[in-house]
Amino acid sequence: MKKYNFSPGPTSLDRSILEIAEQNIIEYGNTGVSILEISHRSDNFQEILNHTKENLTKLLNIPSNYKILFLQGGATFHNTFIASNINKTKLTTNLITGTWGKKTYEDFLKIRNTNNISLKNEQIEEYLSNNLGENNEGVDYIHVTSNETIEGIQIREFNKIKNNLIIDSSSDIGSYEFEWNNVAYLYAGAQKNLGIPGVTISIVREDFIEENENPIYLNLTKLIAKDSLLNTPPTFAIYILKLVTEWMLNAGGVKFFEQQSIDHSSKVYSLLSKYTEYVDIPVENYTRSRMNIVFNFKDKTYEDLFIEESIKNNIIGIKGHRSVGGIRISLYNSVDKQSLKFLLEFMNSFFEKL
Ligand code: PMP
Numbered sequence: 001m002k003k004y005n006f007s008p009g010p011t012s013l014d015r016s017i018l019e020i021a022e023q024n025i026i027e028y029g030n031t032g033v034s035i036l037e038i039s040h041r042s043d044n045f046q047e048i049l050n051h052t053k054e055n056l057t058k059l060l061n062i063p064s065n066y067k068i069l070f071l072q073g074g075a076t077f078h079n080t081f082i083a084s085n086i087n088k089t090k091l092t093t094n095l096i097t098g099t100w101g102k103k104t105y106e107d108f109l110k111i112r113n114t115n116n117i118s119l120k121n122e123q124i125e126e127y128l129s130n131n132l133g134e135n136n137e138g139v140d141y142i143h144v145t146s147n148e149t150i151e152g153i154q155i156r157e158f159n160k161i162k163n164n165l166i167i168d169s170s171s172d173i174g175s176y177e178f179e180w181n182n183v184a185y186l187y188a189g190a191q192k193n194l195g196i197p198g199v200t201i202s203i204v205r206e207d208f209i210e211e212n213e214n215p216i217y218l219n220l221t222k223l224i225a226k227d228s229l230l231n232t233p234p235t236f237a238i239y240i241l242k243l244v245t246e247w248m249l250n251a252g253g254v255k256f257f258e259q260q261s262i263d264h265s266s267k268v269y270s271l272l273s274k275y276t277e278y279v280d281i282p283v284e285n286y287t288r289s290r291m292n293i294v295f296n297f298k299d300k301t302y303e304d305l306f307i308e309e310s311i312k313n314n315i316i317g318i319k320g321h322r323s324v325g326g327i328r329i330s331l332y333n334s335v336d337k338q339s340l341k342f343l344l345e346f347m348n349s350f351f352e353k354l
Contacts, residue, residue, distance in 0.1 A: 003314050004343060006315060007318075008321070008328060009171065009189075009191050012334045014334050020243055021239075035235075035239055036236055040232050048242050049227070056068055059174060060203070065205060065206045066203050066206070067209070069203075070199050070202075070233055071202060074197070078187050079103065079104045081220070082108075082187075088112055093114065093115040094143045097119050097148055097151075098151040101144070104168065108143070121282075128161065136161075141185075143165075143167075144161070144167050145168045147171040147291050148289070149321075149330075150323060152283050154287055154291065155287065159182060162182065166186075174194060176254065177254050183203075188201050190237060192332050193291075193333045193334075194244050195243075198236070199237035262290065264290070265288070265291075275351045275354075278302060280295065282296065290331065295326060297326070306350060307319050317330065
C-alpha cells in the first residue's frame with residue numbers, strides 16, 4: 001500500500017530514481033559489479049563524482065570561484081568543521097532563528113569566540129530590511145540557517161544581509177533561486193531535497209579557504225585538494241545525489257521546484273487559514289516556511305485525532321518535532337501534485353467533520 005510521505009527527512013525519492021537505483025544495485029551499467037561495490041578510486045566513480053558536481057553547478061548556478069565538496073558526518077559535523085576552519089582572528093556571528101542555528105552556535109562556542117543574534121520569527125523581516133547594520137559591522141561571517149526545519153521558519157531573502165554568510169541550507173536547498181554574492185559557504189545534508197542520508201554537500205568560496213594545522217578530516221584545504229577523495233566517500237549517497245540532480249534538471253531545475261513549493265505551501269496555508277477556529281500557525285507570513293508547515297491545534301484532542309486519522313489514511317511523517325509538538329507537514333521537492341491533492345483532501349474532510 002502506497003504511503004504518502006510528508007516527513008521532515010529523510011524523505012521520499014521520486015519513483016523513477018528508485019527504479020534506476022534498483023537496476024544499478026544489481027549491476028552498475030555493464031560493469032559486472034553493483035553500484036554498492038564499485039571502488040571510489042575507479043574511473044566509473046570518478047565519472048559519477050564529476051557529473052554530480054556538474055549537475056549541482058547547473059542546478060544552483062554556482063559561480064566558478066566556488067569548490068564543491070562531499071563529506072560525511074551530516075550537517076551536524078559542519079558545526080565543528082566550519083568553526084575549526086575559520087581563523088581565530090576573524091569575527092563571526094551566529095544568527096539564531098530556531099533549534100538548528102542554536103545548536104550550531106553552541107558548537108561554534110566550544111571551538112572559537114562567536115557572537116549571536118537571536119531573532120523571533122516576527123523580527124526577521126525587520127532585521128533583513130535594516131540589517132541591524134551597526135551590530136554586524138566588522139563581522140567577517142554570519143552563520144544563518146535558511147530554513148529552521150523544526151519551527152518552520154525560513155529566510156529566503158538572506159541576500160539582503162550585507163556580510164559574508166555561512167548558510168545551513170539542509171532543509172531548503174534547491175527549492176528557490178538566490179544570488180551567490182554574499183555567500184561564502186553553503187552546506188546541506190542531502191537527505192531532504194537532494195537524496196539520502198550519508199553525504200553532505202559543501203559549496204565553498206575560494207577566499208574562505210585558509211591553510212591551517214587541523215587534523216585531516218577537519219582540514220578544509222586538504223579535503224578540497226583531494227576533491228572529496230581524501231578518504232572513502234559515501235559512494236552510494238553521492239550516486240543518488242547524481243540521480244536526484246539529474247531528475248531536478250529534467251523537471252525544469254530550481255525554477256520549477258520553486259514554483260511547485262509556492263503552489264503547494266500556499267494551498268496548505270490557505271486551507272489552514274480557513275480553520276483558525278481550530279488551529280494556530282505560530283509563524284508569521286513573511287517567514288513561513290514553504291518546506292515545513294507547522295501548526296498547532298487549540299484543542300490537543302483534535303491534534304491526536306488528526307495524527308491518528310492521517311496514519312489510517314496512509315499519510316506519514318506529520319507529527320511535530322518532539323521538542324515543540326503540534327503538526328509539521330513537510331513539502332520537499334519530491335512531493336508531487338498527486339500527493340499534495342491527497343493531503344488536501346484528507347485535511348479538508350478532517351476539518352469539515354469537526
Ligand atoms: N540543520 C538543519 C536545518 C536540519 O534540518 C538538520 C536535520 N534535520 C540538521 C542541521 C542536522 O542534520 P544532520 O542530521 O545531517 O546532521
